[in-house]
Amino acid sequence: MVERIWDTPEITGWRRVPAHAVRHDLDGPDRRLSLDGTWRFQLLGNPEQAAGDDWTGIRVPGAWTVQDAGGDDLPHYTNVTMPWPGAPLLLPEHNPTGVYERDFDVPAAWAGRRIVLHVGAAESVLLARVNGVEVGWGKDSHLAGEFDITAAVRVGQANTVRLTVIKWSDASAIEDQDQWWHAGLTRSVFLYSTGTTYLGDLRTVASADGRLQVDARVLTTGSVLPEGWGVTTELDGVPVPRDTAHEQAQIADDRVSDWWAEPRFTTVVPDVVPWSDETPALHTLTVVLHDADGAELDRTENRVGFRDVEIRGLDLLVNGVRVMIRGVNRHDFDPVTGRTVTAEQMRADLVLMKRHGFNAVRTSHYPNDPVLLDLADELGLYVVDEANIEVHDHAHEICDDVRYLPAFVDRVARMVSRDRNHPSVIIWSLGNESDYGANHDAAAGWLRRADPTRPLQYEGAIKDNWTGGIAGSDIVCPMYPTLPQIVEHARSGEQNRPLIMCEYSHAMGNSNGTLADHWAAIESTPGLQGGFIWEFWDHGILQRLSDGRPAGGSFFRDGVADPGYRWAYGGDFGDTPNDGTFCADGLVFPDRTPKPAMDEHRELASPIRISDAGDGLVRIVNRLGFRGLDWLSAVWDVDGSPVPMTLPDLGPGEEAMVPVPGDASWLTLRVSVGQDQPWAPAGTPLASPQIQLRPPVRALAVTAGTPAEVDDDGLLIHPALASSPRLSLWRAPTDNDRIGGQAARWRDLGLVSPSRRVTEIRREADRTVVEAVYETAAGPVLHRQTSRLLQGVVVVQEEVTLPDGLDDVPRVGTVFHVRAGYDEMSWFGHGPRDTYPDRHAGGPVGAYDCRIDDAFTPYLRPQESGGRHGVQRLSLTGPDVPPVELTTGEPRQVSVTRFTAADLDTAAHHDELTPRAEAVVHLDAAHRGLGTASCGPDTLPQYLVTAGVYRWEWSLG
Numbered sequence: 001m002v003e004r005i006w007d008t009p010e011i012t013g014w015r016r017v018p019a020h021a022v023r024h025d026l027d028g029p030d031r032r033l034s035l036d037g038t039w040r041f042q043l044l045g046n047p048e049q050a051a052g053d054d055w056t057g058i059r060v061p062g063a064w065t066v067q068d069a070g071g072d073d074l075p076h077y078t079n080v081t082m083p084w085p086g087a088p089l090l091l092p093e094h095n096p097t098g099v100y101e102r103d104f105d106v107p108a109a110w111a112g113r114r115i116v117l118h119v120g121a122a123e124s125v126l127l128a129r130v131n132g133v134e135v136g137w138g139k140d141s142h143l144a145g146e147f148d149i150t151a152a153v154r155v156g157q158a159n160t161v162r163l164t165v166i167k168w169s170d171a172s173a174i175e176d177q178d179q180w181w182h183a184g185l186t187r188s189v190f191l192y193s194t195g196t197t198y199l200g201d202l203r204t205v206a207s208a209d210g211r212l213q214v215d216a217r218v219l220t221t222g223s224v225l226p227e228g229w230g231v232t233t234e235l236d237g238v239p240v241p242r243d244t245a246h247e248q249a250q251i252a253d254d255r256v257s258d259w260w261a262e263p264r265f266t267t268v269v270p271d272v273v274p275w276s277d278e279t280p281a282l283h284t285l286t287v288v289l290h291d292a293d294g295a296e297l298d299r300t301e302n303r304v305g306f307r308d309v310e311i312r313g314l315d316l317l318v319n320g321v322r323v324m325i326r327g328v329n330r331h332d333f334d335p336v337t338g339r340t341v342t343a344e345q346m347r348a349d350l351v352l353m354k355r356h357g358f359n360a361v362r363t364s365h366y367p368n369d370p371v372l373l374d375l376a377d378e379l380g381l382y383v384v385d386e387a388n389i390e391v392h393d394h395a396h397e398i399c400d401d402v403r404y405l406p407a408f409v410d411r412v413a414r415m416v417s418r419d420r421n422h423p424s425v426i427i428w429s430l431g432n433e434s435d436y437g438a439n440h441d442a443a444a445g446w447l448r449r450a451d452p453t454r455p456l457q458y459e460g461a462i463k464d465n466w467t468g469g470i471a472g473s474d475i476v477c478p479m480y481p482t483l484p485q486i487v488e489h490a491r492s493g494e495q496n497r498p499l500i501m502c503e504y505s506h507a508m509g510n511s512n513g514t515l516a517d518h519w520a521a522i523e524s525t526p527g528l529q530g531g532f533i534w535e536f537w538d539h540g541i542l543q544r545l546s547d548g549r550p551a552g553g554s555f556f557r558d559g560v561a562d563p564g565y566r567w568a569y570g571g572d573f574g575d576t577p578n579d580g581t582f583c584a585d586g587l588v589f590p591d592r593t594p595k596p597a598m599d600e601h602r603e604l605a606s607p608i609r610i611s612d613a614g615d616g617l618v619r620i621v622n623r624l625g626f627r628g629l630d631w632l633s634a635v636w637d638v639d640g641s642p643v644p645m646t647l648p649d650l651g652p653g654e655e656a657m658v659p660v661p662g663d664a665s666w667l668t669l670r671v672s673v674g675q676d677q678p679w680a681p682a683g684t685p686l687a688s689p690q691i692q693l694r695p696p697v698r699a700l701a702v703t704a705g706t707p708a709e710v711d712d713d714g715l716l717i718h719p720a721l722a723s724s725p726r727l728s729l730w731r732a733p734t735d736n737d738r739i740g741g742q743a744a745r746w747r748d749l750g751l752v753s754p755s756r757r758v759t760e761i762r763r764e765a766d767r768t769v770v771e772a773v774y775e776t777a778a779g780p781v782l783h784r785q786t787s788r789l790l791q792g793v794v795v796v797q798e799e800v801t802l803p804d805g806l807d808d809v810p811r812v813g814t815v816f817h818v819r820a821g822y823d824e825m826s827w828f829g830h831g832p833r834d835t836y837p838d839r840h841a842g843g844p845v846g847a848y849d850c851r852i853d854d855a856f857t858p859y860l861r862p863q864e865s866g867g868r869h870g871v872q873r874l875s876l877t878g879p880d881v882p883p884v885e886l887t888t889g890e891p892r893q894v895s896v897t898r899f900t901a902a903d904l905d906t907a908a909h910h911d912e913l914t915p916r917a918e919a920v921v922h923l924d925a926a927h928r929g930l931g932t933a934s935c936g937p938d939t940l941p942q943y944l945v946t947a948g949v950y951r952w953e954w955s956l957g
């Protein structure tokens with residue numbers, strides 16, 4: 001036995017069954033026996049303590065950190081920082097160690113067969129014992145450990161399996177990903193059985209031209225393969241012939257040695273539909289191993305997709321086509337279980353991605369649950385499959401440390417061995433943020449030889465030099481470059497590989513500004529091919545407020561509507577050190593509700609684009625790579641009125657002209673799924689490309705209004721107002737504003753609540769003019785408000801002069817409160833959800849309405865939210881109050897919420913906020929873009945609010 005494997009990096013595992021791609025998911029008493037369910041459990045203070053008799057129950061699969069059985073060992077969130085200081089191998093004395101135990105019976109039919117224990121994932125070191133016999137050890141928290149337990153089990157009698165999981169180990173330092181630290185058995189545990197001669201591995205290579213090669217590996221538990229064994233393979237029920245020319249065959253039955261054989265089968269399938277993201281055609285491959293009498297010894301079923309992936313010049317080609325990678329980074333995450341995810345949940349993730357235009361997933365930053373790849377094959381998503389290596393805190397020390405060399409190679413090799421048969425996997429990744437060292441090149445060397453059919457990438461290899469790191473990356477895969485950086489690189493003439501960003505557009509809070517600018521550049525610049533948004537999930541953990549514990553113990557699943565729960569982030573479990581909200585940076589909330597940024601992505605990925613071709617014609621372009629438009633349906637929206645249309649018959653990339661269907665300012669094509677797709681039923685909306693055929697009419701509405709009141713300054717105000725309209729230069733900092741440093745600068749400039757001094761009040765004929773000065777650290781801001789009553793409507797004109805020192809502020813606009821009683825809003829502008837100056841492509845202009853309470857998006861940390869871009873008209877109504885109509889003359893940024901900027905700014909969670917009965921209305925002459933500065937580039941210069949004179953006008957009637 002090996003002592004202290006948990007602080008010995010040279011040892012990655014002991015007595016594990018070699019990783020392979022043979023599937024053992026065929027359930028049935030003679031094949032597979034699930035061990036999921038409730039196990040006996042006890043948590044020790046370190047791995048050297050002996051387990052006692054004090055057992056409690058725990059659910060498997062499931063991390064103990066979110067279950068009551070885990071006691072005080074709760075989730076802990078850090079980004080880069082390791083949870084304990086000092087050298088990676090000096091492990092903390094308190095090293096929670098979970099002992100899981102249960103009894104099981106082995107089916108009598110398994111007598112004489114080989115029996116394997118499969119442990120889907122254990123974080124971070126696993127020791128397996130059966131009936132007191134140590135059967136093996138393993139590391140890598142995101143790949144299965146399998147152990148041959150044939151000799152240890154007693155068929156027909158009760159057996160006991162004990163799985164000891166050690167939380168902290170030498171491996172923790174190379175699993176230092178930006179996510180919650182958990183511990184436990186996080187994926188399913190089962191037993192499977194095979195004959196003593198069995199399928200040890202299976203490799204398939206299927207090309208877009210229909211060529212299929214299947215390599216089966218036949219092994220035996222004895223020293224010699226029995227005479228007469230045989231393998232047959234079928235594709236969709238049609239036999240695949242044995243390749244008699246297979247050069248590895250040494251003797252007639254394809255033995256490589258006495259105990260190892262590799263029969264190869266090859267065929268060409270005629271008229272194959274190539275697999276792609278748009279056409280995920282799959283075929284069923286059955287492989288059966290039998291003995292001399294024809295009795296079945298082992299069997300596996302695999303799905304095969306015929307596709308090619310290659311790099312030609314600066315392009316990554318799938319089936320010869322330069323596909324755009326519209327990707328997103330995904331963790332295995334669940335707000336209740338932490339890491340354990342079911343097939344249904346993963347399907348829901350991918351379905352949501354597909355419906356929002358994503359065609360690719362990077363399995364950040366480790367091999368995701370294997371079912372994810374099945375689903376990606378089936379639904380049509382490209383996958384960058386990433387090895388479980390992130391050495392963030394100790395990157396430089398470890399990437400060249402020879403003690404960790406086996407772990408680097410092992411993690412890459414075991415991932416490839418598991419996942420190589422999936423058509424969805426088009427690129428391998430060596431891991432994340434671990435500097436770049438010899439250990440990486442060693443892993444890359446293994447990989448290039450083992451799987452020459454796919455490119456590999458690693459961001460660390462190109463980090464400092466986009467033309468270097470050739471051994472470690474076939475793709476320039478930077479994270480968070482600026483837009484000019486990628487465009488300049490692509491135009492420099494020096495680019496030597498495709499450029500696909502492994503991370504971009506950080507989705508933390510109210511974010512993803514400039515996504516449209518990114519895609520405009522990507523689509524128009526040869527050499528740029530897309531990237532992966534960071535990230536899919538907000539990793540908020542459902543927390544019970546009564547005792548501050550994760551809700552996992554009770555498996556509460558009804559979302560956070562219950563006021564007894566909230567989404568917890570770093571620090572909320574008393575975890576230190578921590579990185580706070582930085583784990584809440586996804587496109588979907590912890591319960592998978594899409595944030596408004598998802599609308600933006602969906603629109604930018606629209607399969608159809610339209611443009612005004614002049615002469616009463618609209619150009620319609622099919623933007624797909626492999627399909628026509630026959631599976632889609634569309635209807636024109638002519639200034640809000642539907643007009644039926646039939647999509648032209650267009651192949652990939654083709655375009656057609658059609659007549660403008662009617663006289664309109666805004667012409668929108670409502671595109672939806674026309675025929676059921678595996679990821680969306682017919683009728684699912686996909687995009688609303690829109691063109692403006694006539695400029696908007698810039699006028700203030702004049703309606704029969706209510707008589708105005710006069711405020712303390714003599715300004716005419718509408719009686720529905722609960723406060724006078726004031727200048728606002730501040731917004732509740734978004735995560736981007738806060739972490740990007742702008743918020744602190746704005747506070748220093750005194751923009752939060754600058755003192756106001758009225759300098760002059762004048763009454764001129766029908767109007768009142770109030771001049772005021774707002775004091776800021778950059779000097780006085782002059783503000784003039786003129787109000788008058790025009791046909792029963794209060795019309796306000798405003799002018800503000802920002803001094804030179806205020807060259808980048810969050811907003812210039814008006815804020816006022818509307819009395820209680822208003823609960824609905826309707827508007828004409830971008831919608832239906834939040835839109836901002838640099839994020840409104842996903843919100844076509846039109847007439848919308850919603851409840852005021854629903855207009856606000858509850859980002860995990862309260863912040864600016866609920867904005868509507870390009871609003872010209874807004875009405876507020878309530879059952880017992882007269883309606884109020886706001887017009888803005890020209891399209892403005894507007895928001896109506898129950899919170900002031902100060903309310904939002906001072907709260908750290910939503911449960912700390914009390915919605916006001918009044919409505920807080922912001923009407924901005926200018927509003928700063930959102931950018932992505934919490935990690936990556938800020939907004940672009942054109943979306944900044946700079947020094948100068950601002951004039952705006954609005955009316956309330």
Ligand code: GAL
Nearest residue numbers: 079178432433479534585935
């Ligand atoms: C990247 C990293 C991700 C995440 C992101 C910021 O550097 O790869 O894991 O930390 O930044 O949210």
